[in-house]
Amino acid sequence: MVALAGCSSGGFQSDWERQNLKAQAAEEQVDPPAYPVAGSLVEFGVLDAGGFHFFVDGATLSVGKDGIVRYVLVARSPDGVQNVSFEGMRCTTAEHRVYAFGRPDRSWSASRAGWRSLDAPSVQRRHTTLYREYFCPQNEPIRSAAEGVRALEQGGHPFSKGFAR
DSSP, rough: HHHHHHHHSSOOOHHHHHHHHHHHHHOOOOOOOSSOOOGEEEEEEOTOOHHHHHHEEEEEEOOTSEEEEEEEEEOOOEEEEEEEEEEEGGGGTTEEHHHEEEEETTTTEOOOOEEEETTTTTTTTHHHHHHIIIIIGGGGGSSSSHHHHHHHTTTGGGTTOOOOO
């Protein structure tokens, strides 16, 4: 019992804990990019989207030194109403985050939301689609923005074909 109590004192961390705590501590601080323009939007398909169309602004797609894929997502309803958000995806831990929401005046409103697991019931299908098929093939981040834009233009990343998370 004494040996077990010593292990729970917080002094010992597994390799997984060290890796994930290090990754979270090393997250880059980023400002929202320029508001998206129609000419740089790349549409991607989402099953059972209920008539919605989804786009990523290719000009805002980036992969940080922290391994986080960041992008602006535009969701357009069948009636033409748009929701715009600046988001990030942490591929190694299968998490998603919204950094900011777009306002009608084309400015940004910061989000207070933190990282959420892509396995959470409230996660939208568009996020799991981006994770599995475009930005995190085999649970690893794309290497560059160009690789991500190519995956969007080609309907999926070549490494995501035939692989499931």
